Amino acid sequence: MNAPLTHPPKTAAEPGVTPVMAQFLEAKAKATDAILFFRMGDFYELFFDDAVQASAALGLALTKRGKHLGEDIPMAGVPVHAMEGYLARLIRQGFRVAVCEQMEDPSEAKKRGSKAVVRRDIVRVVTPGTLTEDALLDARGANRLAAVAIRKGRAAVAVVELSAGAVDVVACALKDLGATLAAFRPSEVLVPDRLFSDPEAKAALDGSGGVVQALPQAQAEPVGARARVERLYGVAVLDGFGAFEEAEVSALGLIAAYLETTQAGRIPVLSPPRRSGEAGFLAIDPATRLSLEIDRTQRGEREGSLLSVIDRTVTAAGARALGERIARPRRDPVQINHGLDAVEWLLERRDLRRDLRSSLRACPDLARAASRLALGRGGPRDLAAIRAGLSTAQTLSALFASTTREPIAGPPERIGSCLDQLALDPALGHLLGDLVDGLVEELPHLVRDGGYVRPGHRPELDAARTLRDDSRKVVAELEARAISQSGVAFKVRHNAVLGYFLEASAKAAEPLFRAGPDSPFIHRQTLANQVRFTTVELSELDAKISQAGHRALALEAETFEAWRRAVESLALKLQTLAEALAELDANAALAEWAEEVGAVRPVVDSSLGFMVEAGRHPVVEAAVKAAGDPYTPNPCRLDGSGVGCARLAIVTGPNMAGKSTFLRQNALLVILAQAGAFVPAASMRLGVVDRLFSRVGAGDDLARGRSTFMTEMVETAAILTQATERSFVVLDEIGRGTATYDGLAIAWAVAEALHDVNRTRTLFATHYHELARLEDRLDHVCNLSMRAREWNGDLVFLHEAAPGAADRSYGVQVARLAGVPPPVVARAKSVLARLEGEKAAHGRLDDLPLFAVAEPAAPPPLSALDVALSELDPDALSPREALEALYRLKQIAPS
Numbered sequence: 001m002n003a004p005l006t007h008p009p010k011t012a013a014e015p016g017v018t019p020v021m022a023q024f025l026e027a028k029a030k031a032t033d034a035i036l037f038f039r040m041g042d043f044y045e046l047f048f049d050d051a052v053q054a055s056a057a058l059g060l061a062l063t064k065r066g067k068h069l070g071e072d073i074p075m076a077g078v079p080v081h082a083m084e085g086y087l088a089r090l091i092r093q094g095f096r097v098a099v100c101e102q103m104e105d106p107s108e109a110k111k112r113g114s115k116a117v118v119r120r121d122i123v124r125v126v127t128p129g130t131l132t133e134d135a136l137l138d139a140r141g142a143n144r145l146a147a148v149a150i151r152k153g154r155a156a157v158a159v160v161e162l163s164a165g166a167v168d169v170v171a172c173a174l175k176d177l178g179a180t181l182a183a184f185r186p187s188e189v190l191v192p193d194r195l196f197s198d199p200e201a202k203a204a205l206d207g208s209g210g211v212v213q214a215l216p217q218a219q220a221e222p223v224g225a226r227a228r229v230e231r232l233y234g235v236a237v238l239d240g241f242g243a244f245e246e247a248e249v250s251a252l253g254l255i256a257a258y259l260e261t262t263q264a265g266r267i268p269v270l271s272p273p274r275r276s277g278e279a280g281f282l283a284i285d286p287a288t289r290l291s292l293e294i295d296r297t298q299r300g301e302r303e304g305s306l307l308s309v310i311d312r313t314v315t316a317a318g319a320r321a322l323g324e325r326i327a328r329p330r331r332d333p334v335q336i337n338h339g340l341d342a343v344e345w346l347l348e349r350r351d352l353r354r355d356l357r358s359s360l361r362a363c364p365d366l367a368r369a370a371s372r373l374a375l376g377r378g379g380p381r382d383l384a385a386i387r388a389g390l391s392t393a394q395t396l397s398a399l400f401a402s403t404t405r406e407p408i409a410g411p412p413e414r415i416g417s418c419l420d421q422l423a424l425d426p427a428l429g430h431l432l433g434d435l436v437d438g439l440v441e442e443l444p445h446l447v448r449d450g451g452y453v454r455p456g457h458r459p460e461l462d463a464a465r466t467l468r469d470d471s472r473k474v475v476a477e478l479e480a481r482a483i484s485q486s487g488v489a490f491k492v493r494h495n496a497v498l499g500y501f502l503e504a505s506a507k508a509a510e511p512l513f514r515a516g517p518d519s520p521f522i523h524r525q526t527l528a529n530q531v532r533f534t535t536v537e538l539s540e541l542d543a544k545i546s547q548a549g550h551r552a553l554a555l556e557a558e559t560f561e562a563w564r565r566a567v568e569s570l571a572l573k574l575q576t577l578a579e580a581l582a583e584l585d586a587n588a589a590l591a592e593w594a595e596e597v598g599a600v601r602p603v604v605d606s607s608l609g610f611m612v613e614a615g616r617h618p619v620v621e622a623a624v625k626a627a628g629d630p631y632t633p634n635p636c637r638l639d640g641s642g643v644g645c646a647r648l649a650i651v652t653g654p655n656m657a658g659k660s661t662f663l664r665q666n667a668l669l670v671i672l673a674q675a676g677a678f679v680p681a682a683s684m685r686l687g688v689v690d691r692l693f694s695r696v697g698a699g700d701d702l703a704r705g706r707s708t709f710m711t712e713m714v715e716t717a718a719i720l721t722q723a724t725e726r727s728f729v730v731l732d733e734i735g736r737g738t739a740t741y742d743g744l745a746i747a748w749a750v751a752e753a754l755h756d757v758n759r760t761r762t763l764f765a766t767h768y769h770e771l772a773r774l775e776d777r778l779d780h781v782c783n784l785s786m787r788a789r790e791w792n793g794d795l796v797f798l799h800e801a802a803p804g805a806a807d808r809s810y811g812v813q814v815a816r817l818a819g820v821p822p823p824v825v826a827r828a829k830s831v832l833a834r835l836e837g838e839k840a841a842h843g844r845l846d847d848l849p850l851f852a853v854a855e856p857a858a859p860p861p862l863s864a865l866d867v868a869l870s871e872l873d874p875d876a877l878s879p880r881e882a883l884e885a886l887y888r889l890k891q892i893a894p895s
């Protein structure tokens with residue numbers, strides 16, 4: 001037996017290659033990095049290496065089909081109707097799939113000659129970031145394709161959500177690339193291949209969570225990129241959308257190039273790029289996102305995240321809008337207050353909110369349906385989604401009109417602009433009317449099945465259907481006549497090869513073979529037990545029925561195409577409408593949640609304050625309450641200016657006392673407030689935060705070859721270089737991953753730097769109780785401790801944050817609570833007593849150099865370049881001398 005050939009030859013033009021195989025090889029050459037689904041009738045066939053890989057990934061049977069250049073060709077197949085499921089599994093396993101379709105009916109190919117091969121072409125390359133099918137998408141999560149570019153020291157991230165037609169582009173400083181990219185949680189990230197060698201870009205890509213796809217650097221060159229984006233949008237100049245930075249154009253250009261290849265030239269309808277500088281949003285880097293579990297838990301699940309706990313949306317699009325709001329909180333107090341106004345307005349109108357939510361519940365995924373139809377991948381059910389979406393808009397418009405007439409002041413801006421979108425313009429109104437009139441209620445999945453156009457909508461269609469159905473009745477009558485005429489128990493049957501025929505058992509049909517040439521019954525086929533006949537009349541009827549059937553299907557397909565085109569031309573409007581519906585849902589959901597948990601409106605301004613009274617952690621509170629326990633609210637007061645209260649709080653307390661919860665709680669309150677959501681607290685006043693950092697219990701990052709301690713230090717370094725006086729930092733147990741004194745020294749120095757240099761609002765939890773002394777030494781430091789009480793030898797956690805420092809960690813008591821065997825606990829107690837005794841005998845911490853005033857660092861020695869530079873007097877140089885000086889400097893400079 002020949003070994004299967006798993007690598008297709010490079011050329012399709014080899015002698016001995018069958019025409020179909022030549023066609024396959026040609027298509028495969030265009031999609032070398034993807035698995036090729038090659039359509040052959042009712043199956044997608046996979047050949048060579050693709051078959052081997054996919055059969056292993058999907059558990060398909062691996063077979064052989066003929067030979068190629070003398071060797072067996074491995075083959076696997078996927079039925080067309082089950083394709084989506086297989087696609088989803090392949091994409092999830094990291095494959096890309098190119099779909100090669102039959103571009104004509106086999107009957108058309110036959111017209112070119114009996115040996116002609118059906119035309120086939122790749123219609124799409126399916127990748128994680130370009131999915132549009134509901135079955136492949138998470139309904140409540142956005143699926144985004146991002147691109148990253150760096151030009152002239154500036155970075156940009158362009159993001160497209162193909163299934164909703166939305167495009168965003170953000171230019172940012174290189175150091176903000178990670179935070180900017182992570183805010184979008186892309187499933188696929190495009191990068192020019194040269195960026196792989198840039199460490200900053202590499203770190204940002206690693207933290208993005210998406211599959212990284214390298215594209216040739218040439219595709220990011222601004223001139224070509226600009227032209228490609230203009231082609232994508234069908235505009236002559238891009239400037240109409242805004243003055244883009246070069247990096248933004250490059251990133252958008254990568255997206256345009258990728259869409260051109262993956263969508264095989266079919267241009268999606270996209271909204272103009274929304275430009276938002278990173279200055280508009282609260283920067284949250286990937287490590288902080290992970291630690292705060294904003295929209296995913298550390299295990300990558302939605303359940304258990306902040307988003308999942310507060311999400312009360314009733315539509316999938318609303319859930320996505322809320323997700324975006326929480327993932328990208330704003331930085332501008334005015335914008336934030338617009339969001340809060342919207343939530344407050346809906347909170348105060350409970351009846352309206354109830355009606356709004358109940359109407360929205362019936363609203364399907366309008367944006368995704370419109371996008372699929374515009375891309376030519378939609379079906380009748382997507383049209384029904386458009387119809388339902390448009391009629392929801394009408395219902396809501398009427399609902400708001402009846403409610404908002406009374407109040408003197410109209411709805412706040414964010415609600416008002418949604419309401420403006422709900423009023424359907426004549427074109428959308430016409431589309432709705434047409435779909436209501438023409439589309440049936442019970443819909444088939446596929447266009448080719450027909451049966452979705454309502455009777456009475458198109459007279460020609462009704463005529464074709466009547467002809468088809470009446471003829472079917474005549475066929476039934478014919479059966480009765482044939483029986484009485486022949487005396488044989490005929491049954492009229494139908495199959496794809498013979499069409500209609502009369503069937504009888506072989507025994508019953510025997511007399512017919514003896515009948516003379518005048519018999520009207522013409523023999524067609526003999527099976528084991530059955531014999532099949534036709535009559536002239538039946539053949540004629542069969543032709544008529546099939547013609548009428550074909551015509552009916554063709555007319556329906558034509559109607560579908562007209563509707564599809566209408567949707568395509570109105571796609572942008574439909575997207576805007578879908579966004580308005582989603583925004584209403586998200587605001588109403590936040591109001592609903594606020595009412596449920598008793599959340600209050602935060603006061604957000606441009607001060608440097610952070611004043612929370614009786615704050616609660618939304619996720620821990622929900623978990624604790626579900627277990628039947630009470631949650632203890634806690635205040636937290638910080639002031640970046642150091643005037644009203646401390647800037648940095650050292651949080652101590654026993655293990656398990658609630659330090660991490662307290663830290664995270666306050667960081668989450670920042671996120672909620674700046675997302676324009678109410679906050680679980682008695683009150684909150686927040687001076688907007690520009691960057692939020694949270695390091696709570698870093699874990700190993702073995703994939704990147706970093707130990708726990710190294711990871712912690714890398715992240716700490718990022719905070720110290722990036723945090724400003726407008727930032728908010730929560731640090732938990734910095735320095736715990738190394739020897740005690742090393743750790744203490746690092747924690748000490750970091751706290752000092754945050755206080756003196758960064759001047760950042762900081763919560764600093766630690767088991768190094770020595771740090772409590774900072775309160776006396778630095779002007780704007782206070783101590784907080786999470787209280788616990790020893791009661792009959794047991795430790796009772798009060799979860800209360802009180803002023804002052806804790807004296808010890810009660811680690812041994814917690815070990816006992818955790819079930820560490822009593823002999824080990826007893827031994828630990830005695831070792832602890834010894835150690836504490838030794839520490840007391842060997843001197844106090846005041847003796848450590850930590851308490852010496854930090855020495856100013858000695859200036860570094862001057863280099864030859866520094867000396868040469870200091871000797872230059874630019875004003876005294878002629879242009880020629882200046883040039884010579886430049887050359888001289890270049891020579892001295894270290895390369």
Ligand SMILES: Nc1ncnc2c1ncn2[C@@H]1O[C@H](COP(=O)(O)OP(=O)(O)OP(=O)(O)O)[C@@H](O)[C@H]1O
Nearest residue numbers: 624630631632654655656657658659660661662799
């Ligand atoms: N304010 C609170 N009210 C009620 N229960 C709380 C509160 N804060 C924390 N808890 C409970 O205490 C548990 C431990 O809290 P947390 O992990 O924050 O402690 P910790 O002080 O950081 O502990 P360690 O020092 O061991 O890391 C939480 O899982 C939660 O169940």
